[in-house]
Amino acid sequence: MDLIQVLSKVIDISHSNIDINARINGILKILERNLENSTAAIYVLEKDRRLTLKYSTRRDPLILALSEFRPLLGEGVPGSVAQKREAQLFDIRSLPKRFGFLLLTQLDKVISDYSQFAFLPLSDESRCYGVLMIFSSRGTPFSEGEKRVFELVSKELTGLLKASELYRESGRRITELMALSEIGKVLISGRDLNSILRETALIVAKTLEADYVRILLKEKNGERSFRLTTYGHADDNVKEEIEAIEERLIREKGSLPNTSFDTYSIYAYPLVSKNVVIGVISVLARGEGKDDEKYHLLETISNYLSNGLENIILRAQLNDILAELNSANQRLIEQEKLKSLGEMTANIAHEIKNPLVVIGGFAKRLAKKLPLEQKERRYLNIILNEVSRLENILNEVLAYAKDVPLKRTLINMDELLSELIHFLKSDPHWDKVEIVKECEDGIPPVSCDPEQMKQVFFNIFVNAFEAMGAEGKIVVKIFKTEEGQTGYLCVSISDTGGGIDPLIFDNIFNPFFTTKERGTGLGLSISNKIVLSHRGKIEVENKRGVGATFLVYLPLNQNSTSEAGNGKMAQKKG
Amino acid sequence: MRGKKNILIVDDEENIRLLYKEELQDEGFEVDLAENGYEAIEKVRAKDYDLVVLDIKMPGMDGIKTLTEIKSIKKDLPVILCSAYSEYKQDLTSWVSEEYVVKSADTTELKQKIKALLKI
Ligand SMILES: Nc1ncnc2c1ncn2[C@@H]1O[C@H](COP(=O)(O)OP(=O)(O)OP(=O)(O)O)[C@@H](O)[C@H]1O
Numbered sequence: 001m002d003l004i005q006v007l008s009k010v011i012d013i014s015h016s017n018i019d020i021n022a023r024i025n026g027i028l029k030i031l032e033r034n035l036e037n038s039t040a041a042i043y044v045l046e047k048d049r050r051l052t053l054k055y056s057t058r059r060d061p062l063i064l065a066l067s068e069f070r071p072l073l074g075e076g077v078p079g080s081v082a083q084k085r086e087a088q089l090f091d092i093r094s095l096p097k098r099f100g101f102l103l104l105t106q107l108d109k110v111i112s113d114y115s116q117f118a119f120l121p122l123s124d125e126s127r128c129y130g131v132l133m134i135f136s137s138r139g140t141p142f143s144e145g146e147k148r149v150f151e152l153v154s155k156e157l158t159g160l161l162k163a164s165e166l167y168r169e170s171g172r173r174i175t176e177l178m179a180l181s182e183i184g185k186v187l188i189s190g191r192d193l194n195s196i197l198r199e200t201a202l203i204v205a206k207t208l209e210a211d212y213v214r215i216l217l218k219e220k221n222g223e224r225s226f227r228l229t230t231y232g233h234a235d236d237n238v239k240e241e242i243e244a245i246e247e248r249l250i251r252e253k254g255s256l257p258n259t260s261f262d263t264y265s266i267y268a269y270p271l272v273s274k275n276v277v278i279g280v281i282s283v284l285a286r287g288e289g290k291d292d293e294k295y296h297l298l299e300t301i302s303n304y305l306s307n308g309l310e311n312i313i314l315r316a317q318l319n320d321i322l323a324e325l326n327s328a329n330q331r332l333i334e335q336e337k338l339k340s341l342g343e344m345t346a347n348i349a350h351e352i353k354n355p356l357v358v359i360g361g362f363a364k365r366l367a368k369k370l371p372l373e374q375k376e377r378r379y380l381n382i383i384l385n386e387v388s389r390l391e392n393i394l395n396e397v398l399a400y401a402k403d404v405p406l407k408r409t410l411i412n413m414d415e416l417l418s419e420l421i422h423f424l425k426s427d428p429h430w431d432k433v434e435i436v437k438e439c440e441d442g443i444p445p446v447s448c449d450p451e452q453m454k455q456v457f458f459n460i461f462v463n464a465f466e467a468m469g470a471e472g473k474i475v476v477k478i479f480k481t482e483e484g485q486t487g488y489l490c491v492s493i494s495d496t497g498g499g500i501d502p503l504i505f506d507n508i509f510n511p512f513f514t515t516k517e518r519g520t521g522l523g524l525s526i527s528n529k530i531v532l533s534h535r536g537k538i539e540v541e542n543k544r545g546v547g548a549t550f551l552v553y554l555p556l557n558q559n560s561t562s563e564a565g566n567g568k569m570a571q572k573k574g
Numbered sequence: 575m576r577g578k579k580n581i582l583i584v585d586d587e588e589n590i591r592l593l594y595k596e597e598l599q600d601e602g603f604e605v606d607l608a609e610n611g612y613e614a615i616e617k618v619r620a621k622d623y624d625l626v627v628l629d630i631k632m633p634g635m636d637g638i639k640t641l642t643e644i645k646s647i648k649k650d651l652p653v654i655l656c657s658a659y660s661e662y663k664q665d666l667t668s669w670v671s672e673e674y675v676v677k678s679a680d681t682t683e684l685k686q687k688i689k690a691l692l693k694i
């Protein structure tokens with residue numbers, strides 16, 4: 001072997017500008033050609049600390065057998081060379097059995113083809129990149145000169161492996177950056193969530209050379225409804241597999257090992273926001289076995305997407321709220337318009353009503369004074385008819401513009417009282433007042449004006465509160481009772497305020513009667529009139545020294561009876 | 575029947591006051607007039623009326639406020655609230671009045687309610 005010639009050829013190839021892998025294979029060929037009956041191959045040390053047989057020029061049986069096995073760093077002869085970064089040379093007799101891979105029985109047959117074995121570390125000061133193996137079938141051991149060539153060639157190969165790794169690394173980085181920048185553009189495009197997800201799925205499919213991409217996203221945090229975006233096609237059984245993976249990722253949070261089929265692999269990664277899994281991105285890609293690069297790429301994309309989506313989701317939620325607010329505002333404006341229209345109509349009608357009353361009123365007085373048979377009397381009657389026609393129109397307009405006094409609806413009294421009690425108890429002044437409510441079973445809804453009835457109970461509650469000095473117990477009972485033919489719903493409200501002084505008992509329903517420094521004395525008189533206008537009544541039971549009980553009766557089965565719009569039903573209490 | 579019943583009419587419109595006055599005088603009532611709430615309160619303080627007819631919508635002191643004042647001076651003096659339409663019951667204080675009528679060219683209802691309250 002012409003050492004100088006070999007070296008100069010190796011250096012030529014090593015520094016040429018053909019593809020790095022081709023340069024490495026070319027160097028292996030030069031070695032094989034110059035060492036008769038020999039084979040050269042390279043184990044490359046990978047990130048998972050295992051060796052992969054990546055470079056060889058011949059389909060040699062020993063090389064094929066070795067390429068099926070990925071030894072760990074330190075495992076067998078190649079592993080220990082990589083670990084110690086020291087060359088090891090053997091002949092067939094000194095060679096450890098099966099290169100130290102004791103389980104690889106298939107090596108026995110093929111090792112015997114060779115008699116000289118050289119293992120050389122491809123490493124620099126910082127780390128090892130692989131192991132160069134040279135096997136030869138000649139009887140004589142490698143010479144000192146050959147060993148020196150091996151050493152120098154190893155240095156060249158180390159440089160090339162290093163370059164190839166850098167190259168691959170930057171290639172990956174470029175794909176990654178391109179994918180991220182494309183996704184970034186989509187994320188800030190301001191489009192709606194659905195089209196953003198669709199675009200993203202497409203970019204992921206392109207970048208990972210995937211056949212099928214799924215992005216599953218929770219609609220709202222904590223809820224179990226999802227938005228699914230897919231790209232491409234997958235068989236049903238594969239989809240089921242992916243669904244199971246998604247399920248597990250969402251439940252357990254964190255990544256899973258990839259699942260491989262005969263010709264496909266599934267890669268899945270969770271989308272995480274503020275430590276909560278908000279979705280899963282899954283990819284079905286061709287090629288069996290796991291591809292670290294694809295997995296890493298998906299991881300990077302997922303992390304990027306998680307951050308971006310968080311903002312988009314927030315924005316979408318904000319948009320929803322804004323839209324809601326907007327329509328609420330619109331409704332409010334409509335209501336205001338209607339209200340002011342009503343007020344305006346009322347005002348105009350009011351202004352017209354007074355002169356009309358004057359015209360009509362005096363026309364009537366005139367008519368009274370004129371003798372019956374006089375022709376002018378007919379004219380006056382025409383005026384009067386027209387006035388009353390106008391009055392009717394005005395009354396109709398005004399009745400429409402203004403609410404009729406009693407707005408009856410069917411009310412669940414238990415609910416109405418619960419609401420009122422809740423309202424009262426929200427005031428901290430009521431903290432020392434215990435309110436107990438009991439409702440008899442089968443109480444039917446009662447027809448009444450809920451706002452006015454609330455006013456009634458409110459007045460009674462406040463009186464009880466004041467009588468008890470803000471501390472005590474109020475018992476509310478709702479029950480049915482009968483009087484003659486009529487069924488009544490009765491609400492009784494008892495307090496522990498010591499009762500009402502018998503001297504004033506007869507006056508408490510009178511307007512402006514009060515024993516309080518700051519009372520107006522209107523509370524009970526108004527309450528009474530409201531209840532009377534509902535054709536009901538209020539009774540009082542007084543236990544001196546204990547407390548007062550106010551009983552409010554409302555007639556049941558009154559739903560169809562309508563109250564007159566004006567005028568009063570209630571008579572003043574005698 | 576003792577002497578004529580005294581009625582105070584409170585309304586800011588002169589022609590309405592005139593109409594009511596003539597109509598009620600025809601029925602045999604003694605009628606006094608007030609053109610706003612302040613004047614009405616003064617007159618209620620100064621004289622014992624049997625009944626007050628009170629317009630709700632008046633500038634300055636409105637009928638509801640006047641009603642409250644009148645009732646705090648003489649809580650048993652009957653008051654009939656009067657208005658162009660049923661704005662009554664909007665303000666719960668209006669419940670304190672004894673009666674309510676919607677103004678109309680036809681004064682029959684007003685006269686009926688006055689007579690009922692005065693038990694004539
Ligand atoms: N639960 C009660 N226990 C003892 N006295 C009561 C009770 N409820 C009412 N009274 C007496 O009846 C009077 C009249 O009550 P009403 O609610 O009409 O007026 P007020 O409470 O004095 O004033 P306003 O309710 O207008 O603030 C009270 O001043 C009080 O003396």
Ligand SMILES: [Mg+2]
Binds near residue numbers: 459463523524
């Ligand atoms: Mg009260």
